[in-house]
Amino acid sequence: MIDVLDAKITGTQIAYYIICKRKLWLFAHHLEMERFSDYVALGKLISEESFRREKIKEIGDTIKIDFLKIKNEIIVHEVKKSRKLEPAHIWQVKFYIYQLQKRGVKCDKGIIHYPKLMRKIDVDFKDEDRLKIASAIQGIKGIIGLTTPPPVKKKGYCRKCAYFDYCFV
Numbered sequence: 001m002i003d004v005l006d007a008k009i010t011g012t013q014i015a016y017y018i019i020c021k022r023k024l025w026l027f028a029h030h031l032e033m034e035r036f037s038d039y040v041a042l043g044k045l046i047s048e049e050s051f052r053r054e055k056i057k058e059i060g061d062t063i064k065i066d067f068l069k070i071k072n073e074i075i076v077h078e079v080k081k082s083r084k085l086e087p088a089h090i091w092q093v094k095f096y097i098y099q100l101q102k103r104g105v106k107c108d109k110g111i112i113h114y115p116k117l118m119r120k121i122d123v124d125f126k127d128e129d130r131l132k133i134a135s136a137i138q139g140i141k142g143i144i145g146l147t148t149p150p151p152v153k154k155k156g157y158c159r160k161c162a163y164f165d166y167c168f169v
Contacts, residue, residue: 009095009137009140009141010064011063011064011065011092011095011096012027012064012092013027013028013140013144014088014091014092014095014133014136014137014140015085015088015089015091015092016088017136017139017140017143018085018087018088018091018136019085019088019157020153020155020161020163021143021150021153022149022150022151022152022153022163022167023161023163024140024143024144025143025144025146025149025150026149026163026166028140028143028144029144029149031163031166063096063099063100065077065078065096066078066079073106073107073109074100074105074106074107075107075109075110075111076093076096076097076100076107076109076110076111076123077110077111077112077113078092078093078096078110078111078112078113079112079113079114079115080112080113080114081114081116082114082116082117083114083117083119084157085157086112086121089112090112090121090123091132091133091136093110093112093123094110094123094125094129094132094133095133095136096110097109097110097123097125097129098125098129098130098133101125107125108124108125109122109123109124109125110122110123110125111123152167152168154168
């Protein structure tokens with residue numbers, strides 16, 4: 001079995017760290033229930049069908065950015081189904097910007113698109129975000145290093161989570 005602490009932190013793990021520590025642990029330990037979720041499938045379809053003309057999609061192994069726009073500046077673009085988990089979406093985009101900056105890419109902006117809602121939000125990366133992401137990465141490593149998953153904490157969005165049956169049935 002792969003040592004999860006040696007695995008590289010991903011944007012999905014950053015989002016799950018904000019959404020649910022238990023979900024993060026289960027995902028990091030390869031209990032990936034997303035492939036059985038209609039909600040996840042719908043989100044993936046929206047992401048794949050939106051902005052189909054964009055050429056740069058999902059780059060790298062830990063940086064799975066939906067697409068980049070490169071004109072006067074590089075802007076990270078993510079496509080999401082709903083704004084319900086928007087804080088997690090924002091930190092996922094900031095994580096991607098952080099990863100690009102670590103690789104020497106000048107990037108400090110992102111846009112989250114919500115095509116179903118016909119809305120978008122701008123994300124600006126600030127210097128203090130670097131410290132928050134570094135702290136989150138340490139928190140993630142601590143959680144995935146646990147021998148058992150964190151306890152269930154029921155939240156308003158649990159019913160639509162791919163892990164609902166695992167946690168509540």
